[in-house]
Amino acid sequence: MTHDERPPDRDLQALSAWLDDELHGDERKAVEARLADDPALQATATDYRAQDNALRALFAAEQAEPQIVVMRARKRERFLLAACFLVVGVACGFMMHMLLPAFGEPRARFAERADIAYAVYAPEQRHAVEVAASQQDHLVNWLSKRLNRTLTIPSLVEYGFQLVGGRLLPGEDGPAAQFMYQNAAGERLTLYMTTVRRNDAQIRMLRDGPRRTYYWAADSVGYALSGQIGEAKLQAIAYDTCKELGGNPKDW
DSSP: OOTTTSOOHHHHHHHHHHHTTOOOHHHHHHHHHHHHHOHHHHHHHHHHHHHHHHHHHHTTTOOSOOOOOOOOOOHHHHHHHHHHHHHHHHHHHHHHHHHHHHHTOHHHHHHHHHHHHHHHHTTOSSSSOSEEGGGHHHHHHHHHHHHTSOOOOOOOGGGTOEEEEEEEEEOSSSEEEEEEEEOTTSOEEEEEEEEOSSOEEEEEEEEETTEEEEEEEETTEEEEEEESSOHHHHHHHHHHHHHHTTOOGGGO
């Protein structure tokens, strides 16, 4: 993102509070509406969350409280101590530089984008999708052309979810597609698809508050199923979805 594309400070402050679950009611809805209309802000939100996850993972092993050690060193010892701290500081900086890209690899970032897209569009009543399920043939042809591959919309009828429609979204390395489903109780699921640079057949789960996203990659396509239903049921749907899309969920 260039300096000119950087969101205003007030948007960044509101986005930070939204990511930390510090906003409620109208304030939270306002940020989600802003995200829906601003791809640059969506990208910033994804980067912020990836950095936060990377830092959490990096320091997850730090359980004990830090201890303060008072040392009275002679002049030469103080010099050696300072040199040691310098070396340790450089090493830590190098490790952070090497580890952060790994935690933020494309397949993880597409899951972050899928989660944000679900949070933004699932609550929408009038504009949840761009193309309704009544135009399913047009929807499939349009999104297949934009992603430059033939897409298939899985059926989730056996789980009580009907297709609502879909929309085009910006992805990490190109366009992304989001398909939305809804059951009789008004609960919604979204299936996110986008091209990725590497495949990973093993399924993983991203958790953010009440939201869950199961994601995997196959044949250079990343898939992410997001919802707020029970984990076991969502995973079962993800399993069948993977199988219907030509994947091999037995690898999970």
